[in-house]
Amino acid sequence: xxxxxxxxxxxxxxxxxxxxxxxxxxxxxxxxxxxxxxxxxxxxxxxxxxxxxxxxxxxxxxxxxxxxxxxxxxxxxxxxxxxxxxxxxxxxxxxxxxxxxxxxxxxxxxxxxxxxxxxxxxxxxxxxxxxxxxxxxxxxxxxxxxxxxxxxxxxxxxxxxxxxxxxxxxxxxxxxxxxxxxxxxxxxxxxxxxxxxxxxxxxxxxxxxxxxxxxxxxxxxxxxxxxxxxxxxxxxxxxxxxxxxxxxxxxxxxxxxxxxxxxxxxxxxxxxxxxxxxxxxxxxxxxxxxxxxxxxxxxxxxxxxxxxxxxxxxxxxxxxxxxxxxxxxxxxxxxxxxxxxxxxxxxxxxxxxxxxxxxx
Amino acid sequence: xxxxxxxxxxxxxxxxxxxxxxxxxxxxxxxxxxxxxxxxxxxxxxxxxxxxxxxxxxxxxxxxxxxxxxxxxxxxxxxxxxxxxxxxxxxxxxxxxxxxxxxxxxxxxxxxxxxxxxxxxxxxxxxxxxxxxxxxxxxxxxxxxxxxxxxxxxxxxxxxxxxxxxxxxxxxxxxxxxxxxxxxxxxxxxxxxxxxxxxxxxxxxxxxxxxxxxxxxxxxxxxxxxxxxxxxxxxxxxxxxxxxxxxxxxxxxxxxxxxxxxxxxxxxxxxxxxxxxxxxxxxxxxxxxxxxxxxxxxxx
Numbered sequence: 001x002x003x004x005x006x007x008x009x010x011x012x013x014x015x016x017x018x019x020x021x022x023x024x025x026x027x028x029x030x031x032x033x034x035x036x037x038x039x040x041x042x043x044x045x046x047x048x049x050x051x052x053x054x055x056x057x058x059x060x061x062x063x064x065x066x067x068x069x070x071x072x073x074x075x076x077x078x079x080x081x082x083x084x085x086x087x088x089x090x091x092x093x094x095x096x097x098x099x100x101x102x103x104x105x106x107x108x109x110x111x112x113x114x115x116x117x118x119x120x121x122x123x124x125x126x127x128x129x130x131x132x133x134x135x136x137x138x139x140x141x142x143x144x145x146x147x148x149x150x151x152x153x154x155x156x157x158x159x160x161x162x163x164x165x166x167x168x169x170x171x172x173x174x175x176x177x178x179x180x181x182x183x184x185x186x187x188x189x190x191x192x193x194x195x196x197x198x199x200x201x202x203x204x205x206x207x208x209x210x211x212x213x214x215x216x217x218x219x220x221x222x223x224x225x226x227x228x229x230x231x232x233x234x235x236x237x238x239x240x241x242x243x244x245x246x247x248x249x250x251x252x253x254x255x256x257x258x259x260x261x262x263x264x265x266x267x268x269x270x271x272x273x274x275x276x277x278x279x280x281x282x283x284x285x286x287x288x289x290x291x292x293x294x295x296x297x298x299x300x301x302x303x304x305x306x307x308x309x310x311x312x313x314x315x316x317x318x319x320x321x322x323x324x325x326x327x328x329x330x331x332x333x334x335x336x337x338x339x340x341x342x343x344x345x346x347x348x349x350x351x352x353x354x355x356x357x358x359x360x
Numbered sequence: 361x362x363x364x365x366x367x368x369x370x371x372x373x374x375x376x377x378x379x380x381x382x383x384x385x386x387x388x389x390x391x392x393x394x395x396x397x398x399x400x401x402x403x404x405x406x407x408x409x410x411x412x413x414x415x416x417x418x419x420x421x422x423x424x425x426x427x428x429x430x431x432x433x434x435x436x437x438x439x440x441x442x443x444x445x446x447x448x449x450x451x452x453x454x455x456x457x458x459x460x461x462x463x464x465x466x467x468x469x470x471x472x473x474x475x476x477x478x479x480x481x482x483x484x485x486x487x488x489x490x491x492x493x494x495x496x497x498x499x500x501x502x503x504x505x506x507x508x509x510x511x512x513x514x515x516x517x518x519x520x521x522x523x524x525x526x527x528x529x530x531x532x533x534x535x536x537x538x539x540x541x542x543x544x545x546x547x548x549x550x551x552x553x554x555x556x557x558x559x560x561x562x563x564x565x566x567x568x569x570x571x572x573x574x575x576x577x578x579x580x581x582x583x584x585x586x587x588x589x590x591x592x593x594x595x596x597x598x599x600x601x602x603x604x605x606x607x608x609x610x611x612x613x614x615x616x617x618x619x620x621x622x623x624x625x626x627x628x629x630x631x632x633x634x635x636x637x638x639x640x641x642x643x644x645x646x647x648x649x650x651x652x653x654x655x656x657x658x659x660x
Contacts, residue, residue, distance in 0.1 A: 057557050077561050078564060084558070084561045086557070086558060090554035091558075092558075092559075093555075094576040094579075103562050103572070107563045107564055107568055151558075151562070155562070
């Protein structure tokens with residue numbers, strides 16, 4: 001047993017070019033053993049490319065990748081001992097579930113009896129006992145997903161790589177599989193790298209979230225760290241749902257308040273002292289905006305659309321830029337009302353409007 | 361009358377009409393000639409009786425005559441050798457090229473397209489081309505073989521009884537490779553890349569991926585290509601006409617060419633029909649295999 005803090009995978013200064021397209025730009029990342037790491041970002045940010053370079057399915061232009069201390073840059077996928085779950089599942093259509101599960105063992109020359117036994121064990125773990133003789137085309141999407149998982153865990157690999165494995169499932173199944181994958185990860189004491197474009201998936205499943213954009217890592221850290229302390233406007237807007245509101249603002253004379261660039265004359269307090277007159281970009285999470293009576297509030301807006309969901313109500317401002325606030329339960333607000341709002345000074349995010357980097 | 365009006369107005373029964381047309385076409389232009397050919401094989405038909413629709417029935421006489429012909433066993437074996445060798449080499453070379461061009465390298469699809477140039481040529485042109493290549497005195501193939509020291513004196517491919525069939529097989533393999541390659545390339549392209557990627561991660565070498573992924577996934581395509589190859593090879597006529605005319609002394613005579621020779625050179629239409637009937641039986645068997653393999657395509 002290696003100790004729990006050992007590094008399983010490291011990525012050092014990795015660059016990847018596709019012709020003139022610079023897909024990965026100087027990526028540095030270290031993944032400790034036993035951690036569940038999510039790579040998240042919009043389409044084309046390089047998260048899948050990064051995963052595929054870990055797998056060895058894509059070469060890298062420069063840099064180094066190590067697995068368990070061994071430099072595997074240039075080592076073919078079959079010698080890296082990683083298992084991958086594909087978005088399409090990539091089950092072998094001409095083999096039944098048992099043969100799909102035991103394919104890797106067969107290549108390794110594991111005797112037939114042992115293969116059959118391992119298939120039974122894995123099938124029991126993931127609830128496929130009765131489907132071992134079926135072909136992939138005879139399975140539902142969720143069952144195929146399980147086979148793909150089973151095929152990965154039967155090998156007991158050094159790490160699991162997931163490439164958007166839940167994106168072909170319907171919403172309710174996705175929520176269930178999210179928990180199952182995480183539970184499986186914990187039970188196997190595995191190291192997992194999970195690519196998704198869905199920040200909720202990343203936040204709920206991962207120990208460590210890596211937010212990527214345009215081939216670089218914008219920020220990485222524990223899910224709630226990213227939520228509470230986004231390093232820049234992009235991360236702030238990407239993590240959290242509905243997305244953070246961004247409003248231009250100017251620091252007031254006392255340096256302890258910020259005047260918001262919305263139609264009403266609104267000012268909110270901040271938890272630090274900044275130079276008066278400084279222009280800032282103010283980030284307000286919808287769930288942190290406390291709506292109240294317009295009379296006693298220092299900030300207010302006119303209500304535009306109101307979207308009740310039952311549990312909460314989304315209240316949109318009739319402003320430019322539009323603000324979204326979340327009111328608990330069912331709100332009585334309606335279009336045209338003026339509503340006051342306040343926000344805990346500690347929850348106000350401030351960014352430099354030029355660099356879009358968070359102001360400390 | 362009301363039903364016809366109904367059909368015109370609502371399109372009811374239009375499907376039946378379409379099927380009826382197709383069936384009629386098949387019956388008139390494929391069924392009847394085949395049937396007439398079978399009848400001919402039991403009749404005495406020569407130059408003098410050719411003009412009349414009905415001929416003297418002779419029973420199995422034509423069949424007995426064909427089987428007792430001194431050329432019969434030679435033709436039988438030649439046909440088998442010609443078909444087996446042609447299909448084997450067309451398929452293996454075609455598959456190798458298809459795999460090669462399935463790799464991504466600059467110009468791959470462009471060069472693959474050029475291969476089709478051979479296939480779109482008329483058979484007689486290909487035959488003439490190979491006549492030049494195989495020529496005993498100044499053919500480039502003899503020159504190459506002699507330059508490389510494989511042979512000491514020229515081989516007279518077309519007029520040597522030991523080589524005449526090989527000459528036609530060479531030409532036919534060249535002619536059929538592009539077709540095999542294209543069909544197999546389509547089959548290869550239909551195998552999703554992620555299967556190979558999954559297999560790579562599962563530890564498969566290139567060779568193991570070929571045996572465990574490519575071949576099983578190609579099963580139906582391979583069945584169809586081989587069945588079509590047999591059918592096309594049994595239809596191959598132009599190359600014999602252009603290269604050897606079945607000679608010398610019947611050394612390169614195959615069934616399809618013999619059938620033509622009996623009917624249109626010797627004007628013994630009954631015996632020509634006998635060979636055609638037997639070939640129809642073989643082709644129907646192969647066609648059944650073809651239909652089966654296209655039906656059993658591995659669905660994803």
